Amino acid sequence: MTTIQPLELLAPLAGVLLPLDLVPDPVFSSRLMGDGICIDPTSQTLCAPLTGMISNIQDSGHAVSVTDDNGVQVLMHIGLDTVNLAGKGFTRLVKDGQRVVAGQPLIEFDADFVALNARSLLTLMLVVSGESFDLLAPGTGLVATGQPLLRVTAEPRMAVEEVEEGEALFSRPVTLPNANGLHARPAAVFAQAAKGFNASICLHKQTQSANAKSLVAIMALQTVQGDTLQVSAVGDDAAPAIKALAALLVEGCGEAIAVQAETLEAVAPVSSASVLRGVCASPGSAFGQVVQVAEPELIVIELGGGEVLERAALERALQHAAEALISLQASVGGVQKEIFRAHQELLEDPTLLEHARELLAQGKSAAFAWNQATLATVKLFQGLGSTLLAERAADLADVGQRVLKLILGINDSAWDLPEQAILIAEQLTPSQTASLDTRKVLGFVTVGGGATSHVAILARAMRLPAICGVPGQVLHLANGKQVLLDADKGELHLDPDLAEIEHSEACRQQHALRRQREAEHAQQAAVTRDGHHVEVTANVASLQEVEQALSLGGEGVGLLRSEFLYLERNRAPSPEEQSRTYCAIARALGVERNLVVRTLDVGGDKPLAYVPMASETNPFLGLRGIRLCLERPELLREQFRAILASAGLARLHIMLPMVSLLSELRQAREILEEEALALGLTELPKLGIMIEVPSAALMADVFAPHVDFFSIGTNDLTQYTLAMDRDHPRLASQADSFHPAVLRLIASTVKAAHAHGKWVGVCGALASETLAVPMLIGLGVDELSVSVPLIPSIKATVRELDLADCQIIARQVLCLEEAAQVREALRLYHMATVETLPVVEH
Numbered sequence: 001m002t003t004i005q006p007l008e009l010l011a012p013l014a015g016v017l018l019p020l021d022l023v024p025d026p027v028f029s030s031r032l033m034g035d036g037i038c039i040d041p042t043s044q045t046l047c048a049p050l051t052g053m054i055s056n057i058q059d060s061g062h063a064v065s066v067t068d069d070n071g072v073q074v075l076m077h078i079g080l081d082t083v084n085l086a087g088k089g090f091t092r093l094v095k096d097g098q099r100v101v102a103g104q105p106l107i108e109f110d111a112d113f114v115a116l117n118a119r120s121l122l123t124l125m126l127v128v129s130g131e132s133f134d135l136l137a138p139g140t141g142l143v144a145t146g147q148p149l150l151r152v153t154a155e156p157r158m159a160v161e162e163v164e165e166g167e168a169l170f171s172r173p174v175t176l177p178n179a180n181g182l183h184a185r186p187a188a189v190f191a192q193a194a195k196g197f198n199a200s201i202c203l204h205k206q207t208q209s210a211n212a213k214s215l216v217a218i219m220a221l222q223t224v225q226g227d228t229l230q231v232s233a234v235g236d237d238a239a240p241a242i243k244a245l246a247a248l249l250v251e252g253c254g255e256a257i258a259v260q261a262e263t264l265e266a267v268a269p270v271s272s273a274s275v276l277r278g279v280c281a282s283p284g285s286a287f288g289q290v291v292q293v294a295e296p297e298l299i300v301i302e303l304g305g306g307e308v309l310e311r312a313a314l315e316r317a318l319q320h321a322a323e324a325l326i327s328l329q330a331s332v333g334g335v336q337k338e339i340f341r342a343h344q345e346l347l348e349d350p351t352l353l354e355h356a357r358e359l360l361a362q363g364k365s366a367a368f369a370w371n372q373a374t375l376a377t378v379k380l381f382q383g384l385g386s387t388l389l390a391e392r393a394a395d396l397a398d399v400g401q402r403v404l405k406l407i408l409g410i411n412d413s414a415w416d417l418p419e420q421a422i423l424i425a426e427q428l429t430p431s432q433t434a435s436l437d438t439r440k441v442l443g444f445v446t447v448g449g450g451a452t453s454h455v456a457i458l459a460r461a462m463r464l465p466a467i468c469g470v471p472g473q474v475l476h477l478a479n480g481k482q483v484l485l486d487a488d489k490g491e492l493h494l495d496p497d498l499a500e501i502e503h504s505e506a507c508r509q510q511h512a513l514r515r516q517r518e519a520e521h522a523q524q525a526a527v528t529r530d531g532h533h534v535e536v537t538a539n540v541a542s543l544q545e546v547e548q549a550l551s552l553g554g555e556g557v558g559l560l561r562s563e564f565l566y567l568e569r570n571r572a573p574s575p576e577e578q579s580r581t582y583c584a585i586a587r588a589l590g591v592e593r594n595l596v597v598r599t600l601d602v603g604g605d606k607p608l609a610y611v612p613m614a615s616e617t618n619p620f621l622g623l624r625g626i627r628l629c630l631e632r633p634e635l636l637r638e639q640f641r642a643i644l645a646s647a648g649l650a651r652l653h654i655m656l657p658m659v660s661l662l663s664e665l666r667q668a669r670e671i672l673e674e675e676a677l678a679l680g681l682t683e684l685p686k687l688g689i690m691i692e693v694p695s696a697a698l699m700a701d702v703f704a705p706h707v708d709f710f711s712i713g714t715n716d717l718t719q720y721t722l723a724m725d726r727d728h729p730r731l732a733s734q735a736d737s738f739h740p741a742v743l744r745l746i747a748s749t750v751k752a753a754h755a756h757g758k759w760v761g762v763c764g765a766l767a768s769e770t771l772a773v774p775m776l777i778g779l780g781v782d783e784l785s786v787s788v789p790l791i792p793s794i795k796a797t798v799r800e801l802d803l804a805d806c807q808i809i810a811r812q813v814l815c816l817e818e819a820a821q822v823r824e825a826l827r828l829y830h831m832a833t834v835e836t837l838p839v840v841e842h
Contacts, residue, residue: 007068008136009049009150010102011143012076012125015041016808018140020124024812024825025080025185028124033075033188033215035133036126036150040808041078043145046107048100049074049125056220057106058083061090063184064106065128065216072152073129073216075184078109080120080815083183089113096220103146119815127152128215140805168202169238171231171246178252181223184215186253191215193248199235201245212245276470276492279736280823281449281456283488283771284465284511285504286442287496288420290481293428298404304365313366314356317406321399322347328435339430339454341564343399352377352396367407374400395454398429417441422485424474430454438462443485445470445492457765461789463515467492488827490820518792522553526784526798528777528806535783536795537594539763543581546588549788553795556594556651558711558785559763560585562639563600572635578642586649595650596711596761596785597643598690599636599668601625601657625658630667640675644685652685655711659689659696665706690763692716697745700752710753711785714764718742736819737766743779743814743822750780761785771826773797778810 018038023029028038052068062082067073078090089110094100115121127133133150137143178186194201194212201212205227210217212231223229229249233241304310325344346352352373359369378397405411417423417437423444433455436444443465449455459466465487474492477483484496484504493500526536537558538549546557565573565581582597589595629636643654656668669687676684691697692713700710714737718724721742724735746762753760761783766772768786770793776784777798786794809829813822 007050007070007072007152008148009074009125009127009133009152010047011039011145011147011149012046012049012106013039013041013123014043014143014145015039015123016141016804017137017143017149018122018808022809022829023080023122023124024120024816024821024828028077028080028126032192033124033184034126034128034130036074036124037135039123039125039143040811041111041121041123044109044111045105045145046076046078046109046123047145048102048104048106049076049149051101052099054094054096054098054100054106056216057092057094057096058183058219059222060085060087060180060183061092061107061109062087063219064092064094065219066100066106067129067216071129072127072131075124075126075128075216075219076106077124077126077184078107078121079114079118080122082114082118083180085114085117086180089117115811115815119817120812121815122812125149142804168232168234169242171242173228173230174246174249176223176225176227176229176249178223178255179225181225181227182218182221182253184219186255187218188215189254190245190248191218194241194245197233197235197237197241197244199233199238199241201231201233201241204230204232274493274495276445276474276494278445278467278470278490278492279820280487280490281446281453281466281468282443282459282462282464283769284443284463285487285507286422286465286485287501287504288422288442288483288485289418290424290477290479290483291417291421292424292475292477292479293415293417294425295401298367298371298401298408298410300367300371300404300408301365302368304360304363304368307360307363310360310364310366310369311357313407314360314370314403317366317370317403318347320406321403324402328431339395339434339458342395343402343431346396346399347403349377367404370407371400371404374404395430398431401429402431422483424477426475428455430458433458433462433464436462436464438464443487445474445485447472447474457768457787460768461787490823514796515793518796519552521796521799522792524553524795524799526555526795528798528801528803530802530804532777532803534777534781534798535594535761536791536798537596537761537783537785538788538791539785540585540788543584543588545788546585549791550588552788552791554788554791556589556596557585558594558596558761558783559655560595560597561601562597562643566600572638575638575642578639579645582643582646583649586646586652589650591648591650593650594653595646596653596655596688596763598655598657599626599639599643600629626656626664626668627658630664633671636668637671637675640672641679644676644679644681647681647683647685653709654685654687655709656687656689657713658692658716659703660693661695662699662702662706665689665703669706691745691749692720692764694721694745697749700749701755704752704756704758707758709759709761710749711761711763711783712746712749712781714742714746714762714766717745717764721745734819736823737764738772738813738819738822738826740814740816740818740822743775746776746781747779747810747814754780759783768794770794770797771823771830774801774806774829775810775813775822775826777801777803778806778808 018040020029020031020038023038048066050066050068052066055065055067055073057064060083062079063077065073065075091108093105093107111121131152133152136148136151143149182190191213202209203212203218205221205223208221210221231242231245322344325340328340355373356369359372374396417440419440421441423441425446427446427448428444446468447470449468465485467487467490470492484493484500486493526534535555537556538554539559540546540549540557541561541564565578586595646652659665672687686708688707688709688711689703690713691710696703718737719735722735722739750760759782762776762781763785767784768790773794784794813825816822816825
């Protein structure tokens with residue numbers, strides 16, 4: 001027997017080389033089919049990587065195997081789930097049994113068609129005959145067709161596998177349930193299972209037979225759904241082999257099959273006995289003890305002691321609640337301050353107060369009157385199908401409890417919590433979350449809530465690991481039980497082993513060191529390792545937040561919520577007050593930084609006391625944002641004049657919210673031009689729109705010539721695209737901005753904007769998630785406008801990335817089916833890149 005000379009395998013096509021570990025398919029990434037490499041293609045012809053014989057080419061044209069004279073078998077698989085295309089987009093240039101030379105074209109494919117209709121274009125080259133190999137090129141980066149990639153160092157092989165002697169046993173006939181037959185994935189599962197037996201095993205299709213331990217041989221059978229197959233085996237363990245393998249065929253060889261799908265869905269548990277699963281609301285991990293928290297049941301007496309006495313009790317409680325909220329606003333900043341400001345506004349809601357006072361006039365107690373008024377309004381808000389109103393319902397319920405406790409004389413102190421607490425709750429309110437003592441609370445788990453709720457946004461700002469949408473059984477865990485919260489995976493481990501705990505603690509310490517490094521390097525630019533700059537700006541609602549953002553490395557303001565000037569008051573702010581505020585913020589930024597001012601985003605869901613408005617059945621789909629301002633053009637004109645006063649003090653941009661029609665943009669631009677002319681300005685500020693309505697995203701190519709920029713509001717875009725209220729108790733966990741439908745709208749918006757030379761930012765909550773940063777950069781987003789406390793973290797993440805890698809992962813996730821799959825793919829990518837790198841200094 002002669003020693004086989006090392007064999008070089010060439011790149012079958014051009015593209016970006018990737019390790020198998022990053023392939024979002026466990027059968028490939030686990031090397032079940034064999035080891036090899038992955039290429040994200042930039043060419044459209046698959047060529048032979050070696051000289052040999054075509055041992056199998058699939059009828060669908062998506063996969064081909066070549067075997068050389070020494071038995072080395074190489075499988076090439078174009079894309080993921082491309083078997084579902086049934087040959088569309090593929091042209092076979094060779095046939096089974098044909099001899100080919102290295103570099104010869106084998107298959108042509110339409111990359112655009114495949115990318116749009118399959119899960120991914122990632123193309124695999126696998127050594128399925130089991131030989132070891134060495135890489136001849138770097139593990140990642142661009143490769144050209146025909147470039148040497150692998151050197152196979154084959155060991156001497158037996159010419160023929162020894163066949164067991166004896167009588168063959170056969171399984172009963174099995175009807176193949178797989179929709180696309182035994183293509184690469186199920187064939188690999190079947191072959192791997194067969195290798196677990198010593199017997200010689202064959203798979204039979206009519207008069208054809210294949211070695212059941214050979215992936216290529218199984219694929220060569222070209223099976224289709226409905227084929228009748230049999231398994232035969234010879235050897236000591238023949239009987240258990242055919243029993244196990246026949247059962248595997250019936251079950252679909254690891255693929256979900258139509259006849260079982262409904263049953264599986266009905267019986268599959270959401271969580272295992274030792275792991276409860278939900279959705280990541282805030283990343284991180286923590287090991288600690290269960291602490292069940294819930295609001296105590298308050299006893300409310302219906303009848304009062306007289307209207308005058310009860311009215312005084314209510315007014316006193318309202319005053320004390322307002323004072324407490326004002327005090328809280330002074331002690332916090334950012335998102336927490338906005339929440340407490342909104343709570344204070346609710347205390348002054350005239351409709352709510354009128355309802356309570358009507359009940360007082362009927363002889364009800366202050367506690368009963370206030371509780372009934374708040375409960376009725378909460379129920380009304382929750383029933384209107386509005387995400388924002390649902391959030392305000394949660395805020396109102398929170399405020400209602402605060403006032404009710406004051407009326408009843410109950411001290412509204414914080415929970416008395418032990419050290420290392422992992423809170424478990426049906427739901428947390430925003431103010432409960434904002435007031436958590438992070439020295440004691442390591443994280444929390446809730447049954448309700450969603451990944452884009454106010455509570456989730458707060459948790460991220462506070463760097464508290466959290467998951468939501470967990471099964472209700474979590475509420476029955478005993479206090480003090482030791483659990484491991486892995487928020488990155490959306491899991492609560494009820495019986496963690498020592499290795500998991502140690503890993504969690506190591507991760508927690510690593511994250512703490514990382515936060516420290518991020519703060520130290522906060523002023524460095526957000527530039528990827530290959531030199532691509534991403535502007536990281538801040539979402540703000542006050543001069544104080546602007547100053548904080550600058551101290552944390554913010555490169556400008558990507559969203560100034562102008563409504564902060566209008567809320568919490570009984571009359572509109574004067575033009576002079578508005579101008580002073582905008583000018584102060586612009587001066588703080590300076591002429592080199594962007595200031596993006598969003599015009600008034602109020603309406604039926606956020607009414608102003610001094611703007612008469614009719615009630616609406618669904619105000620979130622009614623007159624709000626630019627629609628309201630165009631209905632009352634003087635309001636818009638006054639605001640434009642005030643904003644224009646800051647022109648020249650910073651790089652001024654004006655952004656219009658809730659635009660869904662081109663005519664709205666044109667009307668607003670006309671008013672802006674008139675006001676600028678009246679002020680004697682010779683140059684208009686940049687004018688852009690928020691992309692938060694699907695119609696605007698789908699028509700971005702129509703809008704792009706008429707704007708200077710787009711900024712994507714992912715929170716509203718998500719709820720409108722998925723038709724899901726992000727605070728709905730059963731849907732919140734699915735109302736996720738990582739959903740591929742939302743990502744595709746972002747991608748099409750960026751493509752349309754860049755085609756017209758316009759930039760695109762993201763100012764929604766998605767921009768503040770480090771997990772999303774590679775994906776957004778890869779989709780081409782130019783600016784990330786984020787929550788102020790997270791600026792250093794987002795900038796550090798950008799500095800650890802390569803643009804080319806980001807583009808690859810972005811293309812991959814666009815082809816996935818659900819948000820959970822996107823999160824998992826990004827989590828694996830994050831583990832393979834960002835978490836393993838030090839902060840890079842520029």
